Amino acid sequence: MRHGLVAGEEQKRRLARTGHGRMAGWLVPRAGETELGLIAQWGAFIALVDDGFDRQGQSPAQTRAALDEFLEVLDGPDGTRHPASAAPLVRALAELWEHTRIVARPGWRRHFLALYRDFAEATCTEIRQRARGERLGLDEYLTLRRRTVTVLPLLAVVERALPVAGELDELRDACADIVGWTNDLRSAAREEDEGAENLIGVLARHHGCNRLQAAAHTRGMLAERMDDFDRAAHGERAALIRRVLGGCLAWQRETHRNTCGEAVTSGGHERGLPALVQHLAVAVDAAGHVEDRCGSRVLESALLLSLLRAQGREVGERDRLARFLERRRPVASRLDALLIDACLDPAGMAERAPSVAAGLPMAVSSGTAGRGRLKSVMLSTVLHLLCGSALGDSDTVAPVGPGGVTTFTDVHLLSARIIHAHARGRPHAMTDAERERLVSLLSLGRHRVLWEASATTFLLGLHAVRTFRPASPVLDDGLLRLCLAVNADDGVPFLDSQDVWLTAVAGLAFQDETQLARFVPRMADLVASWQAADGGWPFATGMQQTDVDTTTRCMEFLHATDPDRHHETLERATRYLTQIAGPEGGFPTWVCGDTPDLDMTAGAILALAPRAAQHERLLTGALEFVLNAQQTDGTFERSWTVSESSAILRALDALHAVPTADAGLTTRIAEATVRSVARLTATQNADGGWGQLPDELSDVLSTAQAVPVLARHGDPLTVSRAVAYLLAQQDPDGGFTSPPDQVGPRPLPFDYPVLADLHTLSALRAARLPAVPAPVPSGRVRSRTPGPHWSALQTHLRGVLLTPEQAAYEQARLLVNQRFDHIRPQAIAYPADAHDVVEMLRFARTTGVSLALRSGGHSYAGYSTGPGLVIDTSSLSSATVRDGRARFGAGVKGGQAHQTLATAGAGLPLGRCPTIGLAGLTLGGGLSAFTRAWGLACDHLQEAEIVTADGRIRRVHADSPWPDDGLFWALCGGGGGNYGVVTALQFATEDIRDLAFTRFLASWPTSATAAVLRGWTLWNADPATPRTITCAFEQLSDSGMPAQPTVTGTFIGTPDDLDPLLDRLTATVGRPETGRVTVPCDYPRAACEADRWGAGTFGPRVAFAAKSHIVRQHLSPAAATDMASALEQLHAFTGVGGASGLLIDALGGAVNDRPPEATAFPHRNAVGVVQYHSYWHQLTDRAHVDRRTGWLRDVHTAMQPHLGAGGYTNGMDPELTDWPTAYHGRNYPKMQHVKATSDPEGLFTFPQAVTGP
Known part of the structure; x- marks a missing residue:
């Protein structure tokens, strides 16, 4: 500042936040104040020079001139004075040089000058090449980078x-x-x-890879270079260089100079597990630390703002903090909103704040782990500090008792009592010794930026100190440290580090990933070196307070990595754990005698499990503690998390970690597992994920922590759906983003973003664990074990590839229809995007493996599975609705689509089953609850994204040039799986904001079946029947029970408007109804009919077979009689678990607005589509199954003379011989020409696939 180097508040703040004083402490930790100041000044000088060259756009000539001036200072005679007109950096260097050379050895000055001259020449070269746009080769860059980094000059100073x-x-x-x-x-x-040259870009050019791959390659180079360093670093002098290296890396982790977490994106399509691994490789620094920065929170930001305001300090920082709080206010929780309002409007909130606080949810006021009253008192204290709200006698905190407390609790209680005494005008309530104790506590623990890494505790303590010693050096130093800790978004984090805990958690997750496992030994050595004297570990380096959670994580990690190498460390940790255990079997979080905690107890079981024989009694008590903590619904206490699945995962991992010979305990563990698995299965959301609590939106962390439980103990189908959800959430940099689920102080969430990556890595690894071998029924042969070529495909995918040895495979291979359970694909691929599909098709063309395409798994004929590669697009589940358009991934299901549409005030005719896939539905035409009003699903299709057999990603629409226009035409009702893999669909939506909807059902006696069939078709074909009503005839006989004919459907309007229309239907039928129900409903219920069609993949699976006809005109009396007679035959079908019947879906209305050749769907002039169905399940005897499938053939044959050739392509019948005419009519020849242009080699084929002409 003295030389004018830093002009203005912003530059001063920027320089201060780089923390050069902290860097000096790492480089020369035993030095005196003068030497520390000197090293800090060198760090600041280097940073300012670097910023001048890199960020101020200096020309090569300017750079050369500036560096020549520096060299002149270094090479000039001692005592040279530089005039005030000299550049500030020159005057600063001259003064710094005078202080530096005084204690240097003889000849050192020439040595340093040579190093700095080399730096200057390299820097000029770098600037010149940048100005010319020259790109360096790898070797040239590495040589130049070593000279420009200024580490060698800095080492020389040390x-x-x-x-x-x-x-x-x-x-x-x-x-x-x-x-x-x-x-x-x-x-x-x-x-x-x-536009600066960087090793990442150089490596990307050198290897021809994307930037994410180049970043991972850089991390591998760093690991090798660290190994080089270790091999050469011997002796006391080498230890100094190691200390400098460690200090530089620590400074890079902590400084704000380059924000941690700046994303390196792939710039390509490599995603999925490979991209996540590459992303995580970059998250580990060369020393083995897992780098991350805690997200900003409202609580700490408000407390710092109020403290700076009270002290009259740092106006610029206060403005930035206020802006942070203002930005958070619109999305704040109720608690955060209260804190923001109290801080930004203290006068207006002083009286209101306590009453608002009293109305907060119980989870906030009651706290957790028996600390409810303390939490309430702390909230009252915080509100007092923010807005001056009154504190009452009920807010008094008792003094610390004789038992042990944590450093955090000690400071919290002292601070609360001091603040309360000051607020109530009772300073005598506190002793001088207590005040001095608080100052003494805050004076310790200076190895971190924040006291014990916690901004919350630090801020409360400083607020308390201000009440009795406002000029204390502890207060000034604390404010400086807190301002250093402010994040790039101008908010304050809860913690300034959690590096010990994160490194241990990451090390466990890295164990089985080859690219990450090479970092594990160094990470383990680092974790072992951080063990505290009591045998435990703190959650961050430089802390005093150890805890059970971090200790157990570190023990798990060291056991998994190298228990022999870390034997003594583990022995000390085991003593720490056994001494802290409670008498009832539980383990506390912090200190012996504290309240036992479920999460800590589960962690202790996992940590001690490798030595179970030595601690049998202790572990038995701990297992019983965990079992006793389970709720009847299968959940566990969420003490340090807000996510149900997180607590379940930790508890079940613990319960299955220790073998036990106690039959009763074994039974209880099995029962507990069943309850938890049932809870997770029942609470999975429709998109495949889980929220923190049931009915909350899915998030990555909650889903990733549910997957391992279900992969080991549950239904693999739920796992595959969850994996598809996770992959759909992946960020462009390969990582994952999620709302946080850690809490502290409980129950306030805090965010370390890398945890979403680590848990997702563990989830994806768990999802591919080998399944427990299942017995193979006689006569069935499993597909061969996949060869290594499948792993070659996986390396090119962002998405997931399941093969038979993986846990998720067994359920992932199943369709909705149990008839095809015997089919075992070699692999099932879940693409994350269209580029994944390109890789899959390239693989299929190269290897000759057969393909089957799947969207929802509802294929009647089983054509969405097969013996080769199944491409399951359910992972493509993005959904966006705006401006009259809806764009859905091919894997979006009906229920998700309708919910998304409803939120936007839009609607579409996208099927009635909530689990049906939109791609298959639309490509076959697409019937719905609004068919007559809005037409078919394909009638609203504006554009389709499709990957064709040649590997091209095409976006086709009606106005596309040839041949894509024909391809779009064929996709509109020509059936799925014929022309390529559709990955996304765009529709024109209907505006539903002013519409009302009514569901209805009318029924008649069984004897009236023929009359209802004829009457309904007459009424449906009548032009006077409004388009606003879409309904179906249905009659289903279950196990021989007589069934009533019913008409059920949806009306766009009110029940009052509907009743006259149904009266006219009844009059046309000519027989009185036995019942009528009309129910007003919202759009999703009207569209999905989930109560009728919800079985799908949500309910029990059954086997079924079907056939279809097209009803081209109202049924004649003879046709109605024959159809009714066929239904009457079903009443004689008794047996276990069988049902048969028929469904006629209405056409007409808007469907008739287009001619048959307008799209590939030909049945434009028909009245309806009839589908004959038979259902059974695994217990149904073979003879009964044969009777039901025989009935299908009989009724289809009986109705053929009346209805003629015709069938619905979305209800494919594998027994149908003339299917081209039935499904496609006169449109088939044109479809064949489209096939010839889009798939000339027939890559996409199945028994009823379109073929070339």
Whole structure:
């Protein structure tokens, strides 16, 4: 500042936030104040020089001139004075140089000058090449980068008083490389934007890969260079260089100079597990730390703003904090909203705040783990600090008792009591010794930026100190540290680090991933080195307070990595755990005697499980504690999490970690597992994910923590749906984003974004665990074990590939129809995008493996599975509705689509079954609850994204040039699976904002079946019947029970408007109804008819067979009689679990507005589509199944003379011989020509697929 280097508040803040004083403490931890200041000034000088060259756009000439001035200072005679007109950096360097050279060894000055001259020449070269747009080769860049990073000059300053040690130059070079390459990783996104050369870009060019792959490659290079360093680093002098290396890496982790988490995106289509692994590789620094920064929170930001305001400090910081709070207010929770209002409007909230706080949900006021009253008192205290709201006697906190407490609790209680005493005008209620104790506590633990890594505790303590010592150095130092901790979004995080805990959790997740496992030994050594004297671990480096959670995670990690190498460390940790255990079997979080916690107890079981024989009694008690903690619904207490699945995962992992010979305990564990699995199965959302609680929106963390439970103990189909959900959420940088589920202070969530990546990695790994071998019924042969070529395909996919040895495969292979359960594909692929499909088709063409395409799995004929590769597009589940258009991924199901549409005030005729896939539905035409009003699903189709056999991703629409216009025509009702893999569909929507909807059902006696059949078809074909009504005739006989003929459907209007129309229907039938129900409803209920069609994949699976006809005109009396007679035959069909009947879906109305050749769907002039069905299940005897399938053939044959050739392509009948005419009529020849242009080699084929002409 003295030399004018930093002009203005923003530059001063930027320099302060780089934390060069902290860096000096890492580089020379035992140095005195003068030396620490000197090293800090060198760090600041280097940063300012770097910023000047990189961020101010200096020309090569300007750079050369500036560096020559620096060299002149370094090479000039001692005592040279530089005039005030000299550049600020020159004057600063001159002063710094004077202080530096005083204690240097003889000859050091020439050595440093040579190093700095080399840096200057390299920097000029770099700037010149950038100006010319030159791109460097890899070797050239690496050589130049070592010279531009300034690590060697800085090392020289640290070593300046020591003897020359030239034999360590290779070690110094390795140090420079590691720091430089790490910096390149951290600054890659920024430097790409600035147009600067960076190792990531150089490697991407060198290897011909994307930037995400290049970043992962950089991380691999760093691991090798760290190994080089370790092999060469021996002796006391090498230890100094190691300390400098560690200090530089620590400074890079902590500084705001390059924001942690700046994304490196792939720039291509590589996604899925490979991209996640590459993303996580970059998250581990060269030393083995898992890097992440805690997200900003309202509580800490408001407390810092109020403290700065009270002290009259840092006006600019206060403005930024206020803007952060203002940005958070529109999306704030009720608690956060209260805190923001109290902070930003203290005068207006002082009286209101307590009453608002009293109305908060019980989860906030009651707290967790028996600390409800303390939580309530702390909230009252915070509100007092923010807006001056009154504190009453009920807010008094008792002094700390004789038992042990954590450092956090100690500071919390002291702070609350001091603040309360001051607010109530009773300073005598606190002793001087208690006040001094608080100051003493806050003066310790200075190894982190924040006291014990916690902004919350630190802020409460400083607020309390201000009440009795406002000029305390502890307060000034604390404010500086808190301002250093402010995040890039101008908010304050809850914690400044959780690095020990995160590294242990990551190390466990990395174990079985080859690209990540190579980092694990260094991570384990790092974790072992952080063990505290009591045998436990703190959750962050530099802390004093250890905890059970971090300790158990570290023990699990070290056991899994190398228990022999870490034997002594694990012995000390085991003693820590056994000494802290409670008498009832539970383990507390922090200190012995505290309330036992479920999560901690589960962790202790997992940590001690490798030594179960030595701790049998302790572990038995812990297992019983966990079992006793389970609720009747299968859930567990969510103490340190807000997610049900998180607590279930930890508990079940623990229950299955220890073998037990106790039959009673074994039974209880099995029963507990069943309850938890049932809970998770029942609470899975329609999109395949889980929310933090039932009925909440799905999120990545909750879903990722449910997957391992179900992969090990549950239904693999739910796992495959969950995996598809997860992959659909993947970010462009390969990682995942999720609302946080960790809490602290309980129950306030805090966010470490890397946890979503780590849990997703574990989930994807669990989903591919080998399944328990199932017995193979005689006469059935399993498909061969997949060869290595499947793993070759997986490496090119963003999505998931399931093969028979994986747990999720067994259910993933099943369709809705049990008839095809015997089919075992070699692999099932879930694409994450169209590029994945390109890779799948390339693979199929190369290997010759057969393809089957699946969207919802409802194929009547089983054509959506097969013996080769099944491409299941259910993973393509994006849904967007705006501006009269809806764009859905091919895997979106009916229920999801209708819910999304309803939210936007829009509607579409997209089927009635909530689990049907939109792609298959639309490509076959698409009947719905609004067919007569709005036409077919394909009539609303505006554009389809499709990957054709040649590997092209096409977006086709009616106005596309040839041949894509013909392809679009064929996709509109020509049937799925014929021309390519559809990945997305865009529709024109209907405006439903002013519409009312009514569901209805009318029934007649069984004796009236023929009359209802004829009357309904007459009424439906009558032009006077409004389009606003769409309904179906249905009669189903279950196990021989007589069934009533019914007409059921949807009306766009009110029940009062509907009743006259139904009266006219009854009059046309000529027989009185036995019942009528009309129910007003919302759009999703009207569209989905979930109460009728909800079985789908939501309910029990059954086997079924079907045939169809097209009803081209109203039924004649003879036709109605023959159809009724066929239904009457079903009354004689008794047996276990069987049902048969028929359904006639209405056509007409808007369907008739287009001629038959307008789209590939030919049945434009028909009255309806009749489908004959028979159902059975696994217990139905073979003879009864044969009777029901025989009935299908008989009724189809009986109705053929009346209805003629015709069938619905979405209800394919594998026994139908002239299916081209039945399904496609006169449109089939044109469809054949489309097939010839889009798939000339017949890559997409099945028994009733369109063929070339």
